[in-house]
Amino acid sequence: MTETQYISEPERKIPVTVCDVLVVGAGTAGCIAAIAAARQGADVVLVEKLPVPGGTYTNGGIGANSFYAMAQDGVPVKRTVGGIPYELNQRLMKAGGGTGYIPSPRDPHHSPYRFVADHEIYKGVVSEMLLESGVRVYLQTFFCGVLTEGKTITAALIENKDGRHAIRARQYIDASGDGDVARSAGLVQKEIWQDYHQVTGAPTGLVFGMGGVDTGRMLKENPQGVVMLSGAPTGIPGVVAEQYAFTTLRDPLKYKPVADLNLRSFTSMSSIHKGEMTYINNSKGVDCDASRADEMSRAEMEMRVLIMKFAGALRECVPGFEAAYMSWASVQLGIRASRVTICDKMLTQEEISNAARFEDEIGLFGFHDLYKKNNPECRIRKPGFYGFPYRMLLPVGCDNLFMAGRCVTADLKAHMSTRNVPGCQVMGQGAGVAAALCADSGCMTRELPYRQLREALLKQNVILD
Ligand SMILES: Cc1cc2nc3c(=O)[nH]c(=O)nc-3n(C[C@H](O)[C@H](O)[C@H](O)COP(=O)(O)OP(=O)(O)OC[C@H]3O[C@@H](n4cnc5c(N)ncnc54)[C@H](O)[C@@H]3O)c2cc1C
Structure with a gap:
């Protein structure tokens, strides 16, 4: 293998854009995060390397099955995902781009209902919601790195047709799927792609x-x-x-x-x-x-x-x-999986199957894709859903960054649940609301009082009980 050669770039001044919250990646989680933060009153910038917002949902969203708790024998199914993801689905249906919730009677414990979105209509509906929310969106814009001081990100660097820019935000959300922001901030990550054959x-x-x-x-x-x-x-x-x-x-x-x-x-x-x-x-x-x-x-x-x-x-x-x-x-x-970033709380397979609940929840989730007929691990115990703790969004070693989407959860089997479309969307809304609140009050991610976050999430119609 040839040794890598290096050159030094000449120092240069670049323009700075200032905002409250920067979201990197306008994908499944990122679009919801940006809309949630903007609705919470923040000045939000969203950057995306592709020309179209939507991310893997528009590419891979064959069926988002997890708006409802996993059906249990004799127990009625409860809707567990509300807020912006549910509103998005309603708007998709209205625009003729969503199938509604289709019962899956052949496989009720795995996915009691499927919701299939028309990927082309999704692009339009999510664009409309971003435009309405006032988020400043930069498409065809690559996130290239961060500047840090201690445990704080001080600026992010981006490149697009206008050249190189810095974005200085109070709070940052990494919704890049691969944890690009966390990686450039030098945070601890774990590769999980090599072992993914074990689960799918x-x-x-x-x-x-x-x-x-x-x-x-x-x-x-x-x-x-x-x-x-x-x-x-x-x-x-x-x-x-x-x-x-x-x-x-x-x-x-x-x-x-x-x-x-x-x-x-x-x-x-x-x-x-x-x-x-x-x-x-x-x-x-x-x-x-x-x-x-x-x-x-x-x-x-x-x-x-x-x-x-x-x-x-x-x-x-x-x-x-x-x-x-x-x-x-x-x-x-x-x-489906690349590397995940180590966060304060990493959900485990055991917690998911045991329907674990937490004191700092940002949402609920009731779907597991660890599917094999009669595999008890793929069931979530009664009542068929578990909680997403706020701490799962907070990367170890950084005080003003949130992770949202498939870039969290190192336990492979647990990842097969949290990585699904509505799971990523729930994390997106939680991160967006929390980032806006932190930016407003000038506090760091771990200083945000949970009671304040809970109230704001409920106002955005997130289901917490
Ligand atoms: C083939 C396939 C089938 C699937 N089927 C289902 C299914 O049926 N049901 C289900 O619920 N889930 C399904 N999933 C899983 C689900 O779609 C994904 O896990 C989820 O959409 C990931 O969301 P995310 O927000 O984490 O990432 P993404 O939606 O991928 O968003 C990340 C965004 O960040 C952008 N980005 C990345 N790096 C940069 C950078 N440096 N600068 C700027 N932008 C950047 C990307 O372009 C992208 O838009 C499937 C996944 C795959 C791959």
Whole structure:
């Protein structure tokens, strides 16, 4: 291996933007965090490297199943996620881009209801909410680093078409997925992507859709391979949500072109528009350390090749797909896990299965993706949900930074719960409200009185009991 060479950049003056709260990453958690902070009265800047807000939800949100507590035998299901995530869903439905909550009777303990968003409408609805909130959004803007003094971040550095800038905020929220802010502040992180095979197919995935699919024929002529898991009219004219499972296992000869690709035998598919398989997700992505640019680039390209071949193989061997074509694909590789940042409280699998509650909760959550039929670990005990403590957002070693999204929870099995879409959104709202309160009162993250945070969260319709 060649030794890395270094040069020194000439010192230069760069313009500074001042705000109360800086959110890095306009993804699943970051958009909610920014809106929550702005509604709490803060002057908020949100930076995102891609041209469109939404993050992995718009890319990978096959079904956000966790707005309700896990159904328990004989116990009625309670909605546990409210606030901005729930409002977003209501607005998606109104705009014709949300399926509503579809019951999953075949699998009630795992996900009593699924909510599937149309990724294109989501982009519009979340943009509308950001515009209304007054958040200052900078898209196509890369977060590059921080300046620190002791345990405090004093400025963040960003680059975009206008050049290099500094943003000086009172409070910072790292919603970059990979913990880029925490990393550049030198905080302690743990890589979890290598072990992700133990809990699911792979740490990455690339979701795509196909138009021109004859779903009627697909079901009729693939009785061995394709099963409809759920189907429900959504109340929105023309929007019928159907969830399918496709497996090559029962007829490997018929589905040989797909089987030869060495993907997972199980593929999850959702259709929310007639003649379209809106989301096709095979969990077996490639391994990738998403914290490294070369690794990300390799994985991104390998997955582009793989989904191109996968779409071709579906066309070749699955009746109903003969005239199908790839109609869209995620803008960037979907990452389930890269590295997580060590926070004051790290949730454990044991706490999740035992429905643990905490004195400093910022929200509730009732979904676990640790799915294997009859696996007791994937159940959450009665009442089917657990609490997210405020401390899970606070990275060890920094006094004015919050973490929100898939960048927390080092216990692999526990990560399979907290990383899901509504979990990230709940953390986003908690971090946004707390950051705004800290900025307003000039206190550090660990000095914020919980009673004040709780009152503000309840005013934003967060469900806490
Ligand atoms: C293939 C796949 C399928 C999934 N299916 C489901 C499902 O069915 N149901 C479910 O609930 N969950 C699902 N998930 C999980 C869920 O979608 C993610 O865990 C969640 O969306 C992550 O949210 P986040 O806010 O942490 O990260 P993201 O939504 O990825 O947001 C991070 C944002 O930060 C930006 N960013 C990163 N670095 C920088 C930087 N340096 N500068 C500026 N911006 C930056 C990124 O571009 C991105 O927009 C799936 C995930 C994958 C990959």
